Amino acid sequence: xxxxxxxxxxxxALNLQATDHIPCCFMSFTALRKRCNENMYELAKxxxxxxxxxxxxxxxxxxSKRLSHPDLRGLPVRHHPDVVVDEWRENTSxxxxxxxxxxxxxxGVLSTAVQLSEDWPHGNHIPFIDDYQVPRSLKPLxxxxxxxxxxxxxxxxxxxxxxxxxxxxxxxxxxFIEEQGVLLAAGWGIGLDMxxxxxxxxxxxxxxxxxxxxxxxxxxxxxxxxLKRMEVVLSAPIDLFIKRAWYEGCDFITPQFFRKxxxxxxxxxxxxAHQRGAKFGYICTSGTKxxxxxxxxxxxxxxxxxxxxxxxxxxxALLKNKLGQRICIWGGVSGAITVEMGSEExxxxxxxxxxxxxxxxxxxxxxxxNITVDTPHTWENIESFIDEWRKHS
Numbered sequence: 001x002x003x004x005x006x007x008x009x010x011x012x013a014l015n016l017q018a019t020d021h022i023p024c025c026f027m028s029f030t031a032l033r034k035r036c037n038e039n040m041y042e043l044a045k046x047x048x049x050x051x052x053x054x055x056x057x058x059x060x061x062x063x064s065k066r067l068s069h070p071d072l073r074g075l076p077v078r079h080h081p082d083v084v085v086d087e088w089r090e091n092t093s094x095x096x097x098x099x100x101x102x103x104x105x106x107x108g109v110l111s112t113a114v115q116l117s118e119d120w121p122h123g124n125h126i127p128f129i130d131d132y133q134v135p136r137s138l139k140p141l142x143x144x145x146x147x148x149x150x151x152x153x154x155x156x157x158x159x160x161x162x163x164x165x166x167x168x169x170x171x172x173x174x175x176f177i178e179e180q181g182v183l184l185a186a187g188w189g190i191g192l193d194m195x196x197x198x199x200x201x202x203x204x205x206x207x208x209x210x211x212x213x214x215x216x217x218x219x220x221x222x223x224x225x226x227l228k229r230m231e232v233v234l235s236a237p238i239d240l241f242i243k244r245a246w247y248e249g250c251d252f253i254t255p256q257f258f259r260k261x262x263x264x265x266x267x268x269x270x271x272x273a274h275q276r277g278a279k280f281g282y283i284c285t286s287g288t289k290x291x292x293x294x295x296x297x298x299x300x301x302x303x304x305x306x307x308x309x310x311x312x313x314x315x316x317a318l319l320k321n322k323l324g325q326r327i328c329i330w331g332g333v334s335g336a337i338t339v340e341m342g343s344e345e346x347x348x349x350x351x352x353x354x355x356x357x358x359x360x361x362x363x364x365x366x367x368x369x370n371i372t373v374d375t376p377h378t379w380e381n382i383e384s385f386i387d388e389w390r391k392h393s
Contacts, residue, residue, distance in 0.1 A: 005181030006053040011239060014279050014302055014328050016362040021393035022355060024386070025053040025183070027283075027304055027330060028370035031378065038062040044182050051386060053364075055183040055240070058173045058233075059166060068128040071197075072244070074188045075162050075229050077128060080153040082106050089124050098138060101126040108150035113138040128154065129197035142198040145214045148221060151198070155221060157228035163235075170236035185281070186233045189243030189269055192262060194222045196247045204247075208257045216261050223265045230269065234276040241273040242281040242304065249287020251312055258294055266298045274299070285331070285369050289313035292322045306331030306358070307368040308350070309338065316357045328362045333385070335367030340377075344384045351388040365389055 036042040040060040047054035069077045084104040096116040103110040114136040207215040273280040285305035332354025
């Protein structure tokens with residue numbers, strides 16, 4: 001273990017093996033990424049230069065290149081070539097207006113509309129799927145079972161050019177990780193988060209209770225689409241496949257619905273990753289406490305995003321006791337509250353508590369889930385965060 005590379009250290013942590021010291025890998029670091037001009041390779045090198053552990057995530061396309069799916073990292077999202085898209089803006093009395101979008105497909109017409117706000121980031125465009133449009137939605141894209149026939153034309157598998165591009169990118173990435181010694185991660189997988197984008201979060205919660213079969217049929221479509229995307233990503237020799245599941249906690253659905261609708265599909269995805277030699281990471285930063293037995297049953301390798309402040313029902317000691325023998329834990333400190341807004345003492349106390357509660361084996365320290373604010377105060381707290389981590393190393 002002496003003088004391990006970052007990649008070796010991270011892999012040992014994911015395998016629940018002893019490491020030369022607890023790894024510290026920021027699950028997302030937007031403030032530094034922007035300083036690196038959105039170059040993920042330069043970001044990894046910058047993190048290593050700070051003494052952190054790092055991972056390279058592929059595909060590396062930044063948000064600016066994912067106009068139809070800014071919050072879904074990974075392969076491009078394609079529609080059937082026969083789909084016709086129409087977008088227009090309508091003026092309203094508040095001066096901001098509304099945006100409308102229509103997808104005319106061989107299976108029918110789908111439409112959506114959003115109320116514009118001053119912080120709307122997409123101009124006169126409504127992405128296919130996106131966090132921003134959900135709270136501003138006047139009409140979600142999917143509202144009834146009859147619309148699923150049309151939706152299938154918006155969820156087509158990766159195309160030949162996508163597969164070729166990813167294969168080339170994977171070769172470049174593997175050369176980089178050999179040279180730099182960083183973990184290679186890929187994804188994202190997607191499930192209920194996609195349903196929340198398509199239907200609205202409150203609507204998904206209600207559907208899970210009032211029309212569960214409709215929601216399960218939608219999840220089946222998303223699952224089949226997701227598996228096709230996984231096949232491409234897992235064709236590369238990656239270390240870790242990551243699924244985003246921010247909305248699969250008990251903030252949005254009951255444990256009973258998770259057991260019935262989420263768990264069986266999650267088990268298939270985990271097995272697909274394991275068959276290709278990749279670890280399976282699952283990002284859920286809130287509402288995890290009632291789901292811990294399901295994570296064990298699914299066989300995930302690492303639960304990413306343990307936030308002791310913003311995560312509802314987060315109990316770090318219980319997490320370690322319940323999962324620690326079989327699942328690696330990644331996180332431990334609130335990024336938005338503690339690192340970006342807290343005092344130096346609060347940062348050091350949070351790092352110390354996270355390490356003592358969830359370390360040393362099977363634990364990766366990180367702010368959760370991101371550091372986005374680029375201010376002198378934030379960077380001073382990052383320095384304190386790293387310094388306190390080093391004291392435990």
